[in-house]
Amino acid sequence: MSASRRTILQAVLAGLGAPALSGRAWAAPGGEALPVPPLLDADAAGITTLTAIETNHRFVGGRASPTRGFDQPFLGPVLRLRRGSTARIDVRNRLDEVLTVHWHGLHVPGDVDGGPHQEIAPGGRWSVALEIEQHASTAWYHSHVHGRTGPHVNAGLAGLLIIDDPAAAGLPSRWGVDDLPLIMQDRRLGRDGRLVYANSGPALMTDFRGDFMLVNGAHRPLARVPSALVRLRLLNGCNARTLELRFEDGRPMQQIASDAGLFAAPVARTSLTLASGERAEVLVDFAAGGRSTRLLSAADRNSQMGRMIGGGMGGMMGMIDPPAVAANGAFEVLGFELDATLPAGLRTLPDRIVGAAPLPDFGEAVRRRRFVLDGHMGMMGGGMGGMGRGMGRGMGGMAGSGMMGGMSINGRAFEMHRIDERVRRGDTEIWQVVTSDMAHPFHVHGTAFQVLSRNGRRLPFAELGWKDTLLVDGEAELLLRFAHRASERTPYMFHCHILEHEDAGMMGQFTVA
Ligand code: C2O
Ligand code: CU
Ligand code: CU
Numbered sequence: 001m002s003a004s005r006r007t008i009l010q011a012v013l014a015g016l017g018a019p020a021l022s023g024r025a026w027a028a029p030g031g032e033a034l035p036v037p038p039l040l041d042a043d044a045a046g047i048t049t050l051t052a053i054e055t056n057h058r059f060v061g062g063r064a065s066p067t068r069g070f071d072q073p074f075l076g077p078v079l080r081l082r083r084g085s086t087a088r089i090d091v092r093n094r095l096d097e098v099l100t101v102h103w104h105g106l107h108v109p110g111d112v113d114g115g116p117h118q119e120i121a122p123g124g125r126w127s128v129a130l131e132i133e134q135h136a137s138t139a140w141y142h143s144h145v146h147g148r149t150g151p152h153v154n155a156g157l158a159g160l161l162i163i164d165d166p167a168a169a170g171l172p173s174r175w176g177v178d179d180l181p182l183i184m185q186d187r188r189l190g191r192d193g194r195l196v197y198a199n200s201g202p203a204l205m206t207d208f209r210g211d212f213m214l215v216n217g218a219h220r221p222l223a224r225v226p227s228a229l230v231r232l233r234l235l236n237g238c239n240a241r242t243l244e245l246r247f248e249d250g251r252p253m254q255q256i257a258s259d260a261g262l263f264a265a266p267v268a269r270t271s272l273t274l275a276s277g278e279r280a281e282v283l284v285d286f287a288a289g290g291r292s293t294r295l296l297s298a299a300d301r302n303s304q305m306g307r308m309i310g311g312g313m314g315g316m317m318g319m320i321d322p323p324a325v326a327a328n329g330a331f332e333v334l335g336f337e338l339d340a341t342l343p344a345g346l347r348t349l350p351d352r353i354v355g356a357a358p359l360p361d362f363g364e365a366v367r368r369r370r371f372v373l374d375g376h377m378g379m380m381g382g383g384m385g386g387m388g389r390g391m392g393r394g395m396g397g398m399a400g401s402g403m404m405g406g407m408s409i410n411g412r413a414f415e416m417h418r419i420d421e422r423v424r425r426g427d428t429e430i431w432q433v434v435t436s437d438m439a440h441p442f443h444v445h446g447t448a449f450q451v452l453s454r455n456g457r458r459l460p461f462a463e464l465g466w467k468d469t470l471l472v473d474g475e476a477e478l479l480l481r482f483a484h485r486a487s488e489r490t491p492y493m494f495h496c497h498i499l500e501h502e503d504a505g506m507m508g509q510f511t512v513a
Contacts, residue, residue: 032218032219032221032222033218033221033222033223033224034180034182034215034216034218034221034222034223034224034334035216035217035218035221036175036176036180036181036216037072037075037076037077037078037159037160037181037183037216038077038078039077039078039080039162039175040077040078040079040080041080041082042079042080042081042087042088042089042130043080043081043082043085043087043164046088047088047089047090047127048079048087048088048089048090049089049090049091049092050070050071050076050077050079050089050090050091050092050101050159051070051071051091051092051094052068052069052070052091052092052093052094052095052099052101052120052143052157053068053069053070053071053073053094053095054066054067054068054094054095054096055067055068055069055073056073057069057073057074057156057217058193059187059189059193059195059212059214059217059218059219060189060193060212060219061193062189062190062191062192062193062194063192063193063194064193065189065193065194065195066155066194066195067155067156067195068095068152068155068156068157069156069157070157070159073156074156074217075156075158075159075183075216075217076141076157076158076159077159078159078160078161078162078181079141079159079160079161079162080161080162080164081106081130081132081161081162081163081164082132082163082164082165082166083132083133083134083135083136083163083164083165083166083167084132084133084166085132086129086130086131086132087129087130087132088127088128088129088130089127089128089129089130090125090126090127091120091125091126091127091128092120092124092125093120093121093122093123093124093125093126094122094123095122096122097122097148098119098120098121098122098145099119099120099143099145099152099157100114100115100116100117100118100119100120100126100143100144100145101114101120101126101141101142101143101144102114102115102141102142102143102144102445103130103139103141103161104139104140104141104142104161104277104443104445104468104469105137105138105139105140105161105259105260105279105448105468106130106132106134106139106161106163107133107134107446107447107448107483107484108130108131108446108484109446109484109485109486110445110446110484110485110486110487110490110491110492110511110512111486111487111489111490112128112129112130113445113446113486113490113492114126114128114141114144115144115445115490115491115492115493115509116144116145116146116416116493117416117489117490117491118490119145132163133483134163134260134261134357134448135163135165135168135260135261135262135355135356135357135466136163136164136165136167136168136257136261136262136355136357137162137163137257137259137260137261137262137279137357137466138160138161138162138163138181138233138235138257138279138281139160139161139162139163139259139260139279140158140159140160140161140183140235140237140279141158141159141160141161142157142158142159142237143157143158144493146414146416146503146507147503148503149499149502149503150197150208150239150499150500150502150503151197153237153239153499154187154195154197154208154239154499155195155197156217158183158237159183160181160183160233160235162233165355167354167355168262168353168354168355168356169354169355170346170350170353170354171231171256171262171283171346171350171353172228172229172230172231172283172345172346173231174343174345177226177342177343177345178225178226178228178229178230178231178342178345178346179230179231179233180223180225180230180231180232180233181216181233181235182215182216182232182233182234182235182333182334183215183216183217183235183237184213184214184215184234184235184236184237184238184243184274184297184333185210185213185214185215185237185238185239186209186210186211186212186213186214186238186239186241187210187212187214188208188209188210188211188212189210189211189212206240206375206500207239207240207498207499207500207501208239208240208499208500209238209239209240209241209300210238210241213297213331213332213333215333215334220332220333220334220335221334221335222334222335222336222337223334223335223336223337224336224337224338224339224342225286225336225337225338225339225342226286226338226339226342226343226344226345227286227287227338227340227342227344228285228286228287228344228345228346228347229254229283229284229285229286229287229345229346229347229348229349230283230284230286231256231281231282231283232253232281232282232283232284233279233281234272234274234279234280234281234282235274235278235279236274236275236276236277236278236279237276238276239276239498239499239500240276240498240499240500240501241276241300242273242274242275242276242300242302242439242441242471243273243274243275243297243300243333244271244272244273244297244298244300245271245272245273245274245295245296245297245333246270246271246272246295246296246297246298247270247284247293247294247295247296248293248294248295248296249289249290249293250270251284251285251288251289251293252268252269252270252284252285253268253269253270253272253282253283253284254266254267254268254269254282254283254284254285254349255267255268255269255272255280255281255282256281256282256283256353257279257280257281257465258278258279258280258464258465258466258467259278259279259280259448259465259466259467259468259469260357260448260465260466260467260468261356261357261448261465261466262281262353262355262356262357262465263353263356263462263465264352264353264356264358264462265351265352265353265462266283266349266350266351266353267462267463269282273471275302275439275441275469275471275497276441276469276497276498276499277441277443277469277497278441278467278469278470278471278497283346283349284336285349286336286338287344287347291337291338292335292336292337292338293335293336294332294333294334294335294336295332295333295334295335295336296330296331296332296333297330297331297333298330299330299331302438302439302473357465357466359450359461362428362450362479362481363428364428365428365429365430365479366427366428366429367427367429367430368429368430368431368432369421369429369430369431369432370410370431370432370434371409371410371431371432371433371434371442371494371508372409372410372411372434372435372436373408373409373433373434373435373440373442373472373496373506374406374407374408374409374411374435374436374437374506375406375407375408375437375438375440375496375501375506376406376436376437406505407496407501407504407505407506408505408506409494409495409496409506409507409508410508412505412508413504413505413506414495414502414505414506414507414508414509418509419488419491419509419510419511420508420509420510421494421508421509421510421511422510422511422513423482423510423511423512423513424512424513425482425483425484425485425512425513426481426482426483427481427482428479428480428481429479429480429481430452430477430478430479431444431449431477431478431480432475432476432477432478433470433472433475433476433477433478434472434474434475435472435473435474435475438473439471439472439473440471440472440496440497440498440501440506441469441470441471441472441496441497441498442469442470442471442472442476442494442495442496442497443468443469443470443493443494443495443496443497444468444478444480444492444493444494445486445492445493445494446482446484446486446492446512447468447480447481447482447483447484448466448467448468448480449466449467449468449470449478449479449480450466450467450478450479450480451464451467451470451476451477451478451479452476452477452478452479453476453477454472454474454475454476454477455473455474455475455476456475469497482512484512485512485513486510486511486512487511487513488511491509491510491511492509492510492511492512493507493508493509493510494507494508494509494510495507495508
């Protein structure tokens with residue numbers, strides 16, 4: 001934006017008063033043990049049931065908050081699927097509104113994908129058989145009702161999925177000991193301890209950020225770890241926030257997997273960026289270094305407001321960062337502490353990973369498609385006057401995409417009854433994704449892709465691996481191919497994984513025939 005507009009905005013903001021990061025008496029530092037969601041094997045033997053329920057959960061003190069989850073008050077069990085077997089899953093809806101369950105990262109046909117067309121009525125049931133043919137990876141599931149995905153995930157309708165491959169071996173795999181799921185989600189909690197999700201007002205003008213970072217539903221918990229290499233399965237389950245993770249003491253994370261499969265060899269990183277919907281698996285050595293450390297994230301500047309004027313307006317508009325515990329706006333995600341009584345497993349970093357997802361031979365692409373993601377707000381159109389009108393609309397709480405001032409892909413907001421693209425099964429294609437206003441995590445259902453380039457720079461496959469969600473800040477080229485069908489009745493989706501953008505229309509749908 002221009003310098004003059006920035007000055008105008010700053011002037012407007014100054015008039016709104018100083019941002020307040022209010023201290024909450026009961027928001028004591030963490031210390032609660034990291035909750036580890038139960039593993040539920042869904043690999044051939046019988047039918048696995050997932051029941052969506054609405055109940056209460058106490059997050060950080062105060063009162064219990066109304067929450068939603070699968071079989072438990074907040075989030076759901078970790079479903080373990082097995083490559084080469086069929087998972088039969090029954091989803092039951094005990095909520096008072098429709099939901100869907102999308103298997104984010106599963107390469108399954110459209111009719112079992114769980115997108116917005118597969119609504120499960122209150123009291124209803126949805127039964128699917130999922131044939132698992134893909135490589136070992138960490139995926140997740142969440143509700144995907146059009147216009148309601150943000151509030152559903154915020155309330156807890158999500159969980160992790162693990163795809164096990166009998167051919168993958170040699171990595172830490174003792175659940176809750178040296179194989180730890182970390183579902184990271186920022187949430188807003190009111191003074192009374194209840195989850196807050198604004199369905200009107202400024203919080204929805206761009207994207208929803210919380211001021212408490214939860215891991216598996218706990219605020220700044222503490223994980224006890226053995227003196228060995230520990231595998232962390234990281235999911236950015238935030239609605240909008242991009243996490244930039246690093247350890248307080250600078251210890252390296254050896255990345256062994258991204259969204260859709262294991263790497264051929266570990267890649268050492270001191271920081272790891274994950275946008276909403278992205279996953280990574282890392283090995284961290286707790287035998288070296290101090291007895292305790294913390295995983296931190298940098299403040300997230302990736303919002304329209306943040307891009308315009310830095311963090312200040314974000315704070316004022318209710319998109320504040322969690323209570324800061326380190327310098328430079330970084331905040332704590334969770335702590336780790338050595339526990340010598342835990343059995344140590346893997347001690348040396350493998351130099352090759354058995355069961356890695358290889359780069360298949362896609363051959364020449366036969367088609368190119370272009371997707372322009374645009375989240376420009378109408379309110380920014382006309383300087384002061386435009387802004388005034390925009391804020392008036394936003395604060396007035398009008399629902400629907402109109403208020404958002406145009407969340408779109410290729411100039412169009414999502415329509416349940418319009419198919420945007422038609423893809424031929426088995427064809428190799430290049431999808432070019434373009435963003436302009438801010439970085440958007442672009443997600444594709446039904447397959448995984450290779451990232452060819454980002455902003456003109458080639459990206460080595462060994463560093464990124466197979467992805468199904470990619471933070472695009474400018475331009476990226478993806479190489480992909482679909483193995484399964486998706487009909488007009490149950491098409492696949494492509495969308496921004498900032499859930500408020502998706503809900504407001506930054507999504508499209510396609511068939512594969
Ligand atoms: Cu995780 Cu279409 O979403
Ligand atoms: Cu998905
Ligand atoms: Cu977006």
